Amino acid sequence: MEIPPGKNESVDLSVNLKHLRFRNPVLAASGTFGYGLEYTSFIDLNELGGFSTKGLSLKPRIGNPGPRMIETSSGMLNAIGLENIGIEAFIHEKVPRLANYDTRVLANFFGESVNEYVEAAQSLSEVERVDALEMNISCPNVSDGLHFGSYPDRIEEVVSRVRKVTNKLLVVKLSPNVTSISDNAKAAEAAGADALSVANTHVGMFIDIETRKPYLANKTGGLSGPAIKPIALAQVFQTSRAVDIPVIGIGGISSWQDAVEFLMAGAKLVQVGTANFIDPAATVKIVRGIRNYCEKERISKLDELNLL
Numbered sequence: 677m678e679i680p681p682g683k684n685e686s687v688d689l690s691v692n693l694k695h696l697r698f699r700n701p702v703l704a705a706s707g708t709f710g711y712g713l714e715y716t717s718f719i720d721l722n723e724l725g726g727f728s729t730k731g732l733s734l735k736p737r738i739g740n741p742g743p744r745m746i747e748t749s750s751g752m753l754n755a756i757g758l759e760n761i762g763i764e765a766f767i768h769e770k771v772p773r774l775a776n777y778d779t780r781v782l783a784n785f786f787g788e789s790v791n792e793y794v795e796a797a798q799s800l801s802e803v804e805r806v807d808a809l810e811m812n813i814s815c816p817n818v819s820d821g822l823h824f825g826s827y828p829d830r831i832e833e834v835v836s837r838v839r840k841v842t843n844k845l846l847v848v849k850l851s852p853n854v855t856s857i858s859d860n861a862k863a864a865e866a867a868g869a870d871a872l873s874v875a876n877t878h879v880g881m882f883i884d885i886e887t888r889k890p891y892l893a894n895k896t897g898g899l900s901g902p903a904i905k906p907i908a909l910a911q912v913f914q915t916s917r918a919v920d921i922p923v924i925g926i927g928g929i930s931s932w933q934d935a936v937e938f939l940m941a942g943a944k945l946v947q948v949g950t951a952n953f954i955d956p957a958a959t960v961k962i963v964r965g966i967r968n969y970c971e972k973e974r975i976s977k978l979d980e981l982n983l984l
């Protein structure tokens with residue numbers, strides 16, 4: 677359902693995560709929004725609460741060989757393998773241009789060892805334009821990706837080491853491919869996370885019956901999009917009750933109605949991923965839709981939405 681932009685801005689959509697104020701609760705998700713700048717010809721970044729960069733590592737990575745993406749019913753599978761330009765290039769080539777925009781920047785990052793996580797966090801912490809660090813401990817498409825994010829003791833180790841080296845808002849992005857996401861959420865909280873992103877993609881597969889081979893060169897990939905929404909919603913509901921820190925809801929959000937569901941389930945903010953590939957203006961349309969809904973329902977503060 678298309679909703680025209682709100683006539684007035686009487687609704688306060690702002691959200692605070694500790695010291696950090698977000699204009700509204702809608703962020704673009706990592707890996708689906710480049711480094712933000714790629715979307716400036718489609719939308720005004722200043723209308724967003726913020727965005728999360730493509731996952732950054734100490735050194736540039738070329739990612740997995742192709743094919744590395746395929747559409748599925750109600751979603752897509754990807755096995756990009758964390759291709760990125762590296763932290764150095766991000767700082768020199770992207771950050772100066774991001775200074776022109778008034779929106780929150782979450783630097784999504786990862787390492788292949790605890791020491792690499794620490795080093796990456798240190799480098800990104802020195803960048804003034806970066807408002808928050810989003811630590812990806814949950815990528816299903818690299819050999820060691822789930823290694824850090826699958827067990828509470830590993831999560832506690834890597835998050836507490838990173839916590840020691842950064843004063844930035846530290847968001848930990850959890851894996852949904854686990855037995856108990858609540859236990860992992862508690863481990864991240866105990867280790868000093870300021871917020872949790874719930875969650876990353878689900879491990880999935882596509883087989884080409886003509887070639888009789890897995891379609892993706894990586895064989896398996898991460899499932900995202902509407903197909904995972906009900907699962908993500910339940911995991912947001914569970915984690916937001918298990919911890920005291922705020923939860924950012926992610927998974928299949930494609931419309932403002934989806935976003936409102938996540939806010940009702942307990943998310944403080946939401947991230948929009950795959951929907952950006954279908955409509956590059958999905959994020960701003962979701963912001964406007966939430967605003968209109970709140971006006972119509974006479975909701976003056978977003979917290980009133982969290983009814984559960």
Ligand SMILES: Cc1cc2nc3c(=O)[nH]c(=O)nc-3n(C[C@H](O)[C@H](O)[C@H](O)COP(=O)(O)O)c2cc1C
Pocket residue numbers: 705706707708730731732754756758784812849875876877899900901902904926927928929947948949950951
């Ligand atoms: C092509 C693609 C690349 C992604 N790359 C990253 C990444 O680098 N780091 C990360 O934390 N999540 C990454 N993700 C996961 C998304 O940020 C998000 O958690 C997931 O897609 C679920 O949200 P969605 O259903 O709205 O897409 C990627 C997702 C896609 C589809």
